[in-house]
Amino acid sequence: MHLHGTSRINGQGHLEIGGCDTVELAARYGTPLYIVDEALIRERMRQFIAAFRHTGLPFQVAYASKAFSTLAMCRVVAEEGLRLDVVSDGELYTALKAGFPPERIYFHGNNKTPEELEMALEAGVGLFVVDNFIELELLAGLAADKEMKAQILLRTTPGVEAHTHNYIQTGQEDSKFGFDYQSGQVMRAAAKAIAAESLELLGFHCHIGSQIFETDGFSLAIEKMAQLSRECRSSLGLQTRILNLGGGFGIRYSGEDRPLPVSAYVEAIAAGVRAGFGEAGVPEIWLEPGRSIVGEAGTTLYTVGTMKEVAGVRKYIAVDGGMNDNPRTALYQAAYEAMLANRAKEEMQETVSVAGKLCESGDMLIWDAVLPQVKTGDLLAVSCTGAYNYSMANNYNRVRRPAVVFVRDGESSLVVRRESLDDLIRNDCLPERVPTAEPAQG
Structure with missing residues (x-):
């Protein structure tokens, strides 16, 4: 993954943006997380x-x-x-x-x-x-x-x-x-x-x-x-x-x-x-x-969950986001680069396809990402997600939209809170009276 702006790999082998260790950001704010330089x-x-x-x-x-x-x-x-x-x-x-x-x-x-x-x-x-x-x-x-x-x-x-x-x-x-x-x-x-x-x-x-x-x-x-x-x-x-x-x-x-x-x-x-x-x-x-x-100022941080290998075809790794926080791959066949933010200095060992968690076969973030041997719990950083990711995010599958943090000079500032489960139903209304269904005839 190409490093933009203030991004660098620190002495612990972690991706750092704006002087903030992304592993620490994930622990503090959770994932998926939009990080803005x-x-x-x-x-x-x-x-x-x-x-x-x-x-x-x-x-x-x-x-x-x-x-x-x-x-x-x-x-x-x-x-x-x-x-x-x-x-x-x-x-x-x-x-x-x-x-x-x-x-x-x-x-x-x-x-x-x-x-x-x-x-x-x-x-x-x-x-x-x-x-x-x-x-x-x-x-x-x-x-x-x-x-x-x-x-x-x-x-x-x-x-x-x-x-x-x-x-x-x-x-x-x-x-x-x-x-x-x-x-x-x-x-x-x-x-x-x-x-x-x-x-x-x-x-x-x-x-x-x-x-x-x-x-x-x-x-x-x-x-x-x-x-x-x-x-x-x-x-x-x-x-x-x-x-x-x-x-x-x-x-x-x-x-x-x-x-x-x-x-x-x-x-x-x-x-x-x-x-x-x-x-x-x-x-x-x-x-x-x-x-x-x-665009280049944004990085989205995910946690790797499940994996699936199709012998002789490809290995899928699934993350805790997807086309709900980045629909551009599905819309425009957009290409992205990624790295393991918590193991950024390790040798590249495999090519994987990064899938989202949503109920669509087209919910793919990256088709061919070259990474170290991926493990469940790793942090995956996808670069250049600052434009048309947060702004096009949605609640498909009732998935909550991520938080957004600005980072600068070693300090992080929460600028958009992660949606809560209550946020998902905040505008829902139940009808005052639910009609009783009549039994089927015949």
């Missing part, structure tokens, strides 16, 4: 800021909270000076409860409800990324009723298909997201937005996909967005003040992944914007990284 999160945020400052162009960096959203995470984002991208009333509520400045929040999503839009307007959210004509009219009406002027970007699909899994491509024409550029939808939307007195159109947004390892897709998207901006200026008199290019920057999950440095992505984007807009007309560039900030 706070120092690495902050470092990645600062890398984006530093890379943009080096370009000399105006910019804003927002954290895409869909990757991992908790009160503690929102506080870190605020302390590092980033904006925050939310996509639901739940993410917005979390941010507000964490004390995040609402003017630095912007609201995304392809099906914002009237209640969500009203909540965001009343909270003073700084910007809305409008996804479709129905939302455009709805937001204009709600803002007018409140005698407010909502600042917006229009999300457009520029017709760029990123080299990534089909499920996480978002910039192609056939997408549930955004106004289509090729058909002229986005031009019609821009005209409607400009005509609405309760809206202020600041620019455009696009997002071409996730887990991207090259810059060509971003460069092509910028060309198309620059062309769109020129057309809007010529026909509508609109000056594009903000160009939001989304996120999607890849991280290293396994040895086959070859992500670029943050600076390489940012430099390519800056070069594309300069070429497409010219120095005099460069808009403020916005990015919204999520996975590339938190």
Whole structure:
């Protein structure tokens, strides 16, 4: 397993993260356990800021909270000076409860409800990324009723298909997201937005996909967005003040992944914007990284339970979690690396398949993990689980969702408690009267 951030193997042969021994963390908090390297999160945020400052162009960096959203995470984002991208009333509520400045929040999503839009307007959210004509009219009406002027970007699909899994491509024409550029939808939307007195159109947004390892897709998207901006200026008199290019920057999950440095992505984007807009007309560039900030900072710790060997085929080891705390292998055929956290220096002796404990044949975390001879009770650490693991966790089989701890400088902080059995039934209701079943006839 590749070690990220502050991770290292200590003198006892244990995996250590943020100066905390993972064996001790397991004893204190139990397993499964999400461990988050706070120092690495902050470092990645600062890398984006530093890379943009080096370009000399105006910019804003927002954290895409869909990757991992908790009160503690929102506080870190605020302390590092980033904006925050939310996509639901739940993410917005979390941010507000964490004390995040609402003017630095912007609201995304392809099906914002009237209640969500009203909540965001009343909270003073700084910007809305409008996804479709129905939302455009709805937001204009709600803002007018409140005698407010909502600042917006229009999300457009520029017709760029990123080299990534089909499920996480978002910039192609056939997408549930955004106004289509090729058909002229986005031009019609821009005209409607400009005509609405309760809206202020600041620019455009696009997002071409996730887990991207090259810059060509971003460069092509910028060309198309620059062309769109020129057309809007010529026909509508609109000056594009903000160009939001989304996120999607890849991280290293396994040895086959070859992500670029943050600076390489940012430099390519800056070069594309300069070429497409010219120095005099460069808009403020916005990015919204999520996975590339938190992905490598997360490690999930499990306890090994039962094992099964299929002679001549494979050996299965089962852990006390699975697709309930990490559904990405089942959803995207995602690949992960692992190590025995309590025996990290021992010789690799076998290849095993790591199975979860849930009632699905597809509940597999890793198909081929090379490890020392595994024993029941060992601690298995799976790396790069900081993004889309906690945020996609579920209660299938009525399994409780894990706790989350932040680690930094030898100290651990519990930021999400492990669910209790009472939590599982907290929202359940029994009917006031259970009808008596009639005996079968015949």
